Amino acid sequence: MAKQKHYVVWVGNNPGIYTNWPECQSQVAQFKDAKYKSFDSKAEAERAYQEGWKQHWGKNKSEGKSLNGATKGSKSKTPMSTEEIDYNSISVDVGTRGNPGPIEYRGVNTQTGEVIFEKGPISKGTNNLGEFLAIVHSLAYLKREGSNKIVYSDSRTALKWVREKQVATTLERDESTKEVWDLVDRALQWLRSNHYDNPVRKWETQEWGEIKADYGRK
Numbered sequence: 001m002a003k004q005k006h007y008v009v010w011v012g013n014n015p016g017i018y019t020n021w022p023e024c025q026s027q028v029a030q031f032k033d034a035k036y037k038s039f040d041s042k043a044e045a046e047r048a049y050q051e052g053w054k055q056h057w058g059k060n061k062s063e064g065k066s067l068n069g070a071t072k073g074s075k076s077k078t079p080m081s082t083e084e085i086d087y088n089s090i091s092v093d094v095g096t097r098g099n100p101g102p103i104e105y106r107g108v109n110t111q112t113g114e115v116i117f118e119k120g121p122i123s124k125g126t127n128n129l130g131e132f133l134a135i136v137h138s139l140a141y142l143k144r145e146g147s148n149k150i151v152y153s154d155s156r157t158a159l160k161w162v163r164e165k166q167v168a169t170t171l172e173r174d175e176s177t178k179e180v181w182d183l184v185d186r187a188l189q190w191l192r193s194n195h196y197d198n199p200v201r202k203w204e205t206q207e208w209g210e211i212k213a214d215y216g217r218k
Contacts, residue, residue: 006045008051094130095215131158
């Protein structure tokens with residue numbers, strides 16, 4: 001059985017600890033500068049809530065330190081990023097019902113959670129293809145707007161595909177996947193024929209909580 005996550009909301013409509021993403025999302029989706037993060041256990045969440053967001057949200061914790069400040073052994077976790085969230089950005093995510101299965105994606109204002117664009121449902125695709133399409137959709141949208149805003153995605157695979165301007169997926173091309181492949185082919189063509197200056201970055205879920213565009217299908 002998958003572990004139940006606990007969501008700490010330090011700054012939001014009703015700060016506290018929540019046991020599911022939809023409840024957490026309702027506290028932060030339209031809240032400016034919301035600060036929240038998920039934890040794997042109730043004890044971790046309670047400790048983090050008491051210690052405050054400055055020790056746990058969007059900051060780099062010292063290497064070799066656990067949440068309670070005790071020195072760890074040699075098996076330390078990968079150091080966290082020191083990068084802060086740039087709220088003047090677009091965040092994207094994909095919603096799936098099966099992988100492969102029907103997918104949809106959207107881009108939102110990272111500051112407010114307002115939906116800027118959305119696409120779907122697409123009859124059959126994969127999570128990574130949906131993330132890839134969402135990133136390229138954002139880049140095309142921002143190019144039309146003349147904006148150099150950052151685009152955030154929580155998919156390392158999709159970010160790699162965008163950088164390399166090619167996808168590597170096992171999803172077969174057949175009648176059931178024609179819709180998504182037509183969109184992917186168009187997206188690849190756009191990437192290969194357009195220049196953009198927008199940074200495309202990884203959303204650090206472990207540090208920052210769920211991405212603002214998240215569909216809450218955990």
